Amino acid sequence: MSLLWLVIRQLAEIEAMAASKKLITREEWEKKLSDVKIRKEDMNKLVMNFLVTEGYVEAAEKFRMESGTEPDIDLATITDRMAVKKAVQSGNVEDAIEKVNDLNPEILDTNPQLFFHLQQQRLIELIRNGKVEEALEFAQEELAPRGEENQSFLEELERTVALLAFEDVSNCPVGELLDISQRLKTASEVNAAILTSQSHEKDPKLPSLLKMLLCAQNQLDEKAAYPRVNDLSTATLEDPAV
Amino acid sequence: MAGTIRKEILKVVLRETNEKEEKKKEAEAPSKLDTSNSTGGFVAVSTDIMKYTSVYPDKPELNVILADEPAPWKNLLYYFEIYVKDADFKGKIAIGFTLALFLMNIEPWWEDLIAGHESSHGVLYSGDEDTGSTFLSGDVIGAGINYSTNEFFFCKNGELVHSVPNNLSNRGLYPTIAVLSQHEEMHVNFGQKPFAFNLKDFEARERRKQQQKIEEISLSPQVTYSLIRSYLLHSGYEDTFNSFDVVPSSPITDEQTNTLNHRSTLRQLIMNGNVDGAFAKVHEWYPQIVEVGSQLCIYLLHYYGCYKFELIFKLAYEMPLEVLANAVNAFVLSTDPHMEEAKDCLHSPLERLLKQLTACKRYEGEDFLVEKEFSKRD
Known part of the structure; x- marks a missing residue:
């Protein structure tokens, strides 16, 4: 009886293991891939969506001509949006605020966090240019009242003003605020807000589809060994490790 | 070249x-408990009502019944419920998923399984005796598989009460009910009627988690x-x-x-x-x-x-x-x-x-x- 019990137990374990991970050969997988038809029209839409969202206005115009794909937004608005983005990236925050208000005054009225971040960026630029008194005055008059209304704004303001306490910013614990990456972060936030105001997604579709692919492959790894794509740039299929 | x-x-x-791949017929989803796929003692009153009577009235014995089909695995979730109409006073009832071969040799695995721990045969859950949360007459108990997190989960009266990792196959897992008692009556629901557990909300939450997981990937x-x-x-x-x-x-x-x-x-x-x-x-x-x-x-x-x-x-x-x-x-x-x-x-x-x-x-x-x-x- 105990021997039979052992055999049955082993059989069950073998069955469980065999069923747990299926091996899909390259040939089988390529057959599945050949069953998938991706429409040119959909790929073109993805490309246009990327060009529009990321602000490649000239390329978007050329692509419209060459592929016949219509953008889902007026291309003229991209130029305006890019001008705002460029202004923030080069530190001309006042100019950027003016341009945003010209585009749509509601954007800053309905988004206090964005307005605060733009004002914070303006303060950073004053500090960067060594205009200490002007910076303090600006912080007191424009930013402090907002900090009183919102605890997180107050904390961000304190971090920014801390830059003034250090002559050598390289030793400053909040020195990263003076990095170009901080400008890019603010520029990206403005870009997203303008896109949202135009009823357009703030991020292009393609990166999220690529992330979805990485996630789908990770999930499928649990169930099967199959040819996967490890290098997204080349999209080369790699054989499953047996 | x-x-x-x-x-x-x-x-x-x-x-x-030329090669139109043969679309293999997907296995049907479970629709009823299968008396031929059991250790005996179970009688189907109707497609969704099952009665169990021990053949040895003096001592309770362990008996198990599986569904007619394994759980479909190509979904985000699979879930089923039973309503315990009449639980034996000294009995114990457990619910979960097992591989079909489990039936051939139950006894050595019973203790392991009912603790809600996974064995190489599956997992069954009979409630938590430490907290007194066992299954009694009038309870609705459910068992599910979350394929996105690779977990088994268990519910009692519409509430999630327990989950355990699934390191087994996702295929060939049969919805299973086990009893250690003299008589039981249970109503089984494979989705023909609304569940006590809000599966829609649970699925929406899981999809949001999945989306978050996708967004967290850096590219x-x-x-x-x-x-x-x-x-x-x-x-x-x-x-x-x-x-x-x-x-x-x-x-x-x-x-x-x-x-x-x-x-x-x-x-x-x-x-x-x-x-x-x-x-x-x-x-x-x-x-x-x-x-x-x-x-x-x-x-x-x-x-x-x-x-x-x-x-x-x-x-x-x-x-x-x-x-x-x-x-x-x-x-x-x-x-x-x-x-x-x-x-x-x-x-x-x-x-x-x-x-x-x-x-x-x-x-x-x-x-x-x-x-x-x-x-x-x-």
Whole structure:
């Protein structure tokens, strides 16, 4: 009886293991891939969506001509949006605020966090240019009242003003605020807000589809060994490790 | 070399045409408990009511019954419930999932299984005796599999009460009920009626978690940039490519630049309806693929499923211009010595990634289409 019990137990374990991970050969997988038809029209839409969202206005115009794909937004608005983005990236925050208000005054009225971040960026630029008194005055008059209304704004303001306490910013614990990456972060936030105001997604579709692919492959790894794509740039299929 | 690639292109396309993969019939979802798939003592009163009476009234014995089919695994979740109409006073009831072979040898695994721990046979849960949360008459108890997190989960009266990792197969797991008592009556619900547990909400939460997991993946912007760039180059959208490629991410060979200009011209001619003009240019620029007239049409047969030779030439003039333009593009690409494989001519890296994504999703049972993604908002 105990021997039979052992055999049955082993059989069950073998069955469980065999069923747990299926091996899909390259040939089988390529057959599945050949069953998938991706429409040119959909790929073109993805490309246009990327060009529009990321602000490649000239390329978007050329692509419209060459592929016949219509953008889902007026291309003229991209130029305006890019001008705002460029202004923030080069530190001309006042100019950027003016341009945003010209585009749509509601954007800053309905988004206090964005307005605060733009004002914070303006303060950073004053500090960067060594205009200490002007910076303090600006912080007191424009930013402090907002900090009183919102605890997180107050904390961000304190971090920014801390830059003034250090002559050598390289030793400053909040020195990263003076990095170009901080400008890019603010520029990206403005870009997203303008896109949202135009009823357009703030991020292009393609990166999220690529992330979805990485996630789908990770999930499928649990169930099967199959040819996967490890290098997204080349999209080369790699054989499953047996 | 290029000739071999062109033959390979044809082979791939014709294989795509001829080999319609057999769609295996998916196993049905469980619909009832199967008395023939049990250790005995169970009587089906109706499709959803099951009574159990011990054959030895003096001492309770362990008996198990499985559903008629294993849980379908190509979904995000699977779940079923039982309503304990009449639980034996001293009895114990457990619910979960087991592999079919489990039935052949129950006793050694019972203690392990009912603790809600996984064994190599499955997992059953009989409540938590420490907290007094065992299953009594009037309770609705449920068991489910969460395929996205690889977990079994258990519910009592509509509340999630326990979960345990699933390190077993996702296939061949049968909904299972086990009793250690003298008599029981239970009503089984495989989804024919609304569940006590709010499965819709649970699924929505799981999907949100999944979406969050996707968003947390970091991806270099350079990857997206290079995919767009290679797509424009592959498709022959020359003006867009030159406008977009302000900072080239990798050098382009002379052959690629030459064919880009040619392919752009050919695409424009075809899209403007000048098929004769396009073919004349192909003959002028690429005498090595002078057989393009016939080969191209064979290449395109899979769009029409037409194999009569006399219709081959006619086809080139009847097919959608976009399809013809893509085919001519693939053939011209085959003259580039850097194109090492037919699939490089046929599909850009972007298209191959979208195919891979769709294949992965479909393998998991999801009806995924790229075009559906455009109707979603962030």
